[in-house]
Amino acid sequence: MRKNIKERALRYFTHGGKSYAYYSINSLKEEGYSIEKLPITIRILLEGAIRQFDGSRITEEHIYRLAGWKKENIEKNEVPFMPSRVLLQDFTGVPVLVDLASMGLAIKNIVKEAPKGDKNSINIEPEIPVELVIDHSVQVDSYGQETSLAENVKLEFERNQERYEFLKWAKSSFKKLRVVPPGMGIIHQVNLEYLARVVTMKEEKGEVFLFPDTLVGTDSHTTMINGLGVLGWGVGGIEAEAIMLGEPSFMMLPKVVGVKLVGKLQEGATATDLALTVTALLRKVGVVGQFVEFYGEGLKHLTLSDRATIANMAPEYGATCGYFPFDEESYRYLLLTGRPTEEADRIKAYLSQNGFVRDDNQEIEYTKEIEIDLSSVTASLAGPKRPQDIVPLQQVKNYFKECITNNSGNLGYGLTEKEIEKKAKLTINGKAAAIGTADIVLAAITSCTNTSNPNVMLGAGLMAKKAVGLGLQVPPYVKTSLTPGSQVVSDYLTRAGLTPYLEQLGFHVVGYGCATCIGNSGKLLPEIEEVITKENLLTVSVLSGNRNFEGRIHPLIKANFLASPILVIAYALAGTILIDFSKEPVGINTEGRKIFLADIWPTSEEIEAVKASAIKEEMFQDRYEKVWQGDKNWQALKSEGTDTFSFIEESTYIRNPPYFESLAHTRNTEKELKDLRVLAKFKDSVTTDHISPAGNIGKDTPAGRYLQEKGIAIKDFNTYGSRRGNHEVMMRGTFANIRIKNQLAEGVEGGFTKYYKTGEILSIYEAALLYKQEKRGLLVIAGKDYGMGSSRDWAAKGTALLGVKAVLAESFERIHRSNLVMMGVLPYEFIEGESADSLGLTGEEVYSFQVEEDKNIPLFATALKEDGNSITFQVNLRIDSPVEWEYYRNGGILPMIARQRLSHHPEHRA
Template sequence: MKDSFSTKTSIEANGQRYTIASLAKLGERYDLKRLPFSMKILLENLLRHEDGVNVTAKEIEAVANWNPTKEPDTEISFMPARVVLQDFTGVPCVVDLAAMRDAVVKLGGDASQINPQIPSELVIDHSVQVDVFGKPEALDLNGKIEFGRNIERYSFLRWGQNAFDNFKVVPPNTGIVHQVNLENLARVVMTRSIGGESWAFPDTVFGTDSHTTMINGIGVLGWGVGGIEAEAAMLGQPSSMLIPQVVGFKLSGKLPEGATATDLVLTVTQMLRKHGVVGKFVEFYGDGLDHLALADRATIANMAPEYGATCGIFPIDGEALNYMRLSGRDETLINLVEAYAKAQGLWREAGQAEAEYSSSLGLDLADVKPSLAGPKRPQDRVLLENVEANYREALAPMSDARAAKSKSATPGSAKVCKDGSEYTLKDGAVVIAAITSCTNTSNPAVMLGAGLLARNAVARGLKVAPWVKTSLGPGSLVVTDYLKKAGVLKHLEQLGFYVVGYGCTTCIGNSGPLPEEVSAGVAEGDLVVTSVLSGNRNFEGRVHPEVKMNYLASPPLVVAYAIAGTVDTDLSKDPIGHDAAGAAVFLRDIWPTNKEIGDTIAATVGPEMFKKNYADVFKGDSRWNQIASAEGEIYSWDNSSTYIKNPPYFDGMTMQVGKIEDIHGARVLGLFGDSITTDHISPAGDIKATSPAGAFLQGRGVSKIDFNSYGSRRGNDDVMVRGTFANIRIKNLMLGGEEGGNTYHYPNGDKMSIYDAAMRYKSEGVPLVVMAGKEYGTGSSRDWAAKGTMLLGVKAVIAESFERIHRSNLVGMGVLPLQFKDGENAQTIGLKGDEVFEIAGLNDGEAREIEVVATNAAGEKRFTVKVLLLTPKEVEYFRHGGILPYVLRQLAAAPKAA
């Protein structure tokens, strides 16, 4: 620490002195009281890491003098205190680190140079699927299937756990990564011995999952990054970012009777998407926080990616300390958090002066109403009373298209025989009802609310419709404990909501197959069926390939719609079902009161549950501990594996740094519209047998039943590059908007899969571009959406706008992000996708705008684009071919340890 501003001092907590970089001392020179909470955390991070090279006094001054309304243009370097990973994104991270060990040795370095420099914790939560449901043995059977499918991946992670320092793995059947992070891993204030001194500093985190922001609910600044950026942070590299704008969101009042935290977050998401917060911090403040439990705050923070913000942070206050006690944190840590936050001006008191913000908006919590979101985007909130109309409006164009081409004798309807009964399955049927996702399973109010509603429903003799696939993924072992203690787990089970696993399940697309009879009925009637889930994502093709509409809802509403069996009803006024006597039962009849929910929480949820379930969080069960794994610093790659493979990113790499070259003679691989998500670009779910990835796996002797998912195979680039742009719902406008991952190969115009076209272009030496509309790359922080794009041979992506994480990932993999000028896109310019592109004038990355020339048989079109290499550091990364080659060369050139 260079300490240009003389801020190094100490505080006392628990009878011990801790060194800190004091914001109070810096506040003697600058007015820091006006700064938002999140900006103060950035400022402390810079003070502590000032070295005159990566962090300079000029950067510190820029944040201290922050102008809230100024467009971001000043680069700073941020260094998170730790990294948290989940297994879908974590496995490729560990694969990359293993590959870097091989590469650094070839470049003359030591394998031990590739080692996490900060605490890095991986939670296995994305692999369990809902293969078995609706029966007591579902949890055990799904666990057996999970281990059978993923034994290679788990063996590899066990090797990593032993091979790397500062790297720990939370085994399967523990919980969802963000819930485990909130309930156990988060420190809020961290300590570390540096230079013989015990330092205290804010807990900050990068996560390889976009919903890392959930931890913002307890005052921990963190956000989702691609695996590439996370790896760089793990290896000690600061993250380059522009000083952000901070949007203030003022909360007042308290939630009304019948409204849940889910309804609140869907309202907040809709408001902030409309306001426009992409690339910005969002900070919540106001007296409404006095009536907002920590779990409710975490629910709101969790969905920051859905409203488009980098983070959605809440300050540290008494409620944060209450939650730390509730979740079994040590009292010495809690005392340190309070002392540190108060000393640094990071503590919130009711009624304190408001900070300055770039812009502000507000919400009276009393105005929140029961809501869902859908049928295909999380920001499309629908009031409960309007769901029926929303469904019918979305159905109309699908129904018209079906009528024009359907082969079904009775489209929209099918007779189904299941379990000895016959029933009619219709459009709008809820075929999946899933209580899933850390967004809601971390919140006792909505989980116990679902249990109490189930109790009341059972008491009235209600049952779930026979075509509904029900599942309960509690999010952590603690949730199961308090559902049992409250006596409501048995009622959920009576309605078919048995625990299926401790993971993301349906929210990540691991919904498993529909029952054969239901699947056949959907196909027979060409049905537009639905899912209702308590998740955070409902993008097309994500939840299940046979389900075309998906609605996000609170856990109590998931149970309610499972009973109703359809979204083609108005649960605000229509009966949810009928009791044994034939009398109508309405949702209002079985909905628990806020007081009953609160009283149940108070009587059931306590620190003993957290302490018991997290006592040996890294130990794992017998299945985990029986897995054999390799040993040694260097991983022994198995060339026969279809799960784990040495990636080609460093093949032929030397110490020579390149230049950013212009792109000549490029062809269009795909032309896409608005809201292309990372799920569209790199799907996580089902692998079709007829897809390039399916064909590859079958060619390697893997049967369809053992395909697993794209997410589980992210450690093998052969599978993942074939899955890039292979989502069944992606629409390539070159083909008139036809669904599926196909394109035309030019100049001959042959139609083929995007992968096959890319490989043909590669053999011809032709570089590629992708074009798209607004919000390209929304959704998960999926590094494979950038890795696969690069491996296909795409050199540039030209879009109207990019989601923050995906743009960063593209840069990290050496793919150039270019942005159309405001008001322009491929359609306004008249681009068809058959053109040859010249992208020149990049000036080794120094150009801010360049002219693109696109030529086809009709002539030549010229248009100007912005070059989205936003910081000098990103330009430097790009010259190296991406972040990882940059880091590798730095480490290989560093002096070897004695």
């Protein structure tokens, strides 16, 4: 009897005197496939399909689709991806684990009491390793002081005690879950420096198998790990839950864009500038939903940290991943970060054996090829509202002046030229001061993108040293902060002797986590917030982050620019974005001397010299040896020792969600959605931050009023992100971003809409309640790139819970479209070239849509106007695979999985 495809691929090799088993992708060469021409990302998917072949969920057809991948023959066929692990952060991880706890409780309540000794038969348990890093909850309340770190940590634990106790329960209840406590670092940097296996080793039936480390994460910047040759990307929490419970993730056979890097970065250009350049270029080319794979001789001039910086930004250029194949630089990084030599050697040997190491002699075929000359990259910023809007440093001043007067939009604020001269007087620390248009009120060295890169961090420290030496100071109205991505960063900055200079400029460490970049920037000085609000000032932040969407960084700061940590220091010193560094001084010192950027700019030679002496592998070993322990605050938290979590009705943090209230029947079998009213109508580039903000909860918002009704003081509101375990808060926070613009509530900014019956402007939440009372389904209409940004499952969960049945957009960002389907919300697209405006749709109409699984027939929508006339137009229903139809028919992926578990339970009585 002929062996199956998995059995035929089994191979063995010996390394270090030990025998290892693996599944060879090159075994398919015997069947005529040119494996050596496949992109390495496709090879990794292929290995996973062979290794996890079971004949049902993963079939031979899936394997042959991947093996036959060719740039001229990409077909719309789905392929499976079952990663070896899942990575969570606490903002998205808490609701994931709440859902699992809720599912377990729902199943327990439906089945009879389990037999003695068989209580696990009703437990919901992850089937693959899961790691959660608590990094998103630290806020920059205290800054500019030696005590700032301790004060912020204290406040973090006070605010989040209930959430953290829940995570401790989860850690003790789920066998395959590990939790990195608060204060250890940012998820992606901890993953890069420690968690990543690169190659997974698993013992099975007496043999030791090796296979590529692959993952999905509930943070869109999970892609950072692709810099180390590990394939992974961000997914919504809903999809992560399914993968944790053994469901494959299905995707369309991806296109792979090859980006050839040539040349070398010139003096003055950093990895941040390169990442912003790549982001702008690839966003322009259009790589949404595609893989990007980097190759070329330019790679030898990029450190692993440089590569990770670029890979981190993949969500910003729209790609599923930005992949850098394993090579000698990857191997050196493993040793630098304290991985044992034996482990690094084994990783290198396996990846070489199975064809996953970069080989410039192989002529890989890509869907499309693009070339980037590294020598053309210059110092740059990106903003003021999107990461892809790049501007060279020397043009920033004039660029922002134009933004001030441009029409309101991604590149404009719709103000007059007089606005440029606007100034407001105030008193700061007892001294007279003034701030005006374009002044920088927040400068933050923050986020995984750059704080993982020693070159730019040491460069910032060297600039601070030179600036202090020349007598420069940061203006008192600039809020400064430093949130390293891991404690190792503090170690090497201290070893290099640069920490005191950063602190003299106000860049004290305020926490180890994702702070300002996620919107946890904390408050500005009260007098500054007061004058910005009173005078409606257009102020600016500069941060070394990866996201700068409207309303994300700070609710009062309308313009936000991404920059390298080095330029964050420079702009903090200048105090304004309206400066031409080539002609104007950064500042004037106490002696009256003009100091220019050239006087304080660190050279690459200086940075390399400091790096060579400051970074040692023992730093990584020492820090990560204790990564699971946590500080005394963490250790003091109580942990509930029960198999099922006891939800408390009064809790404002952790509530039992409503997804499993009815598991008795399959829903969504209708062939048409009828009589939908429009809840909101948006233009282009509505982000998941617009849909479900992560930052501050306003006291006069529906969520704020709810918390006050529950007896929560305004100072204890915390953030939307921290309250994602409470669906009542999150429903009220959906579409609540203060900068969102709903065209149905024209002239009003924020989460408002017009209620059709009365014409009254209400909060979107209040209007949704009225529609729910009428049993009226709802629709959201949008432009291009709907749902771009973070892999925020609450953007889909909140949408569904408000009663939205469909979203009609010109185009969707990959993760959000998937999340909508997983929550039972239908994503429709206008046909190419059409839009709400071109069809004359105002949002006042009543809509009906065909729901048809057959992709070969056109689908139509009808918009019925108030005068009785109607518009019928064609739409594409973006349910892209059979498994997505299963999600939709079941009312979402969570009820579907719960029903599957119940159907297999011997005592199921539903």
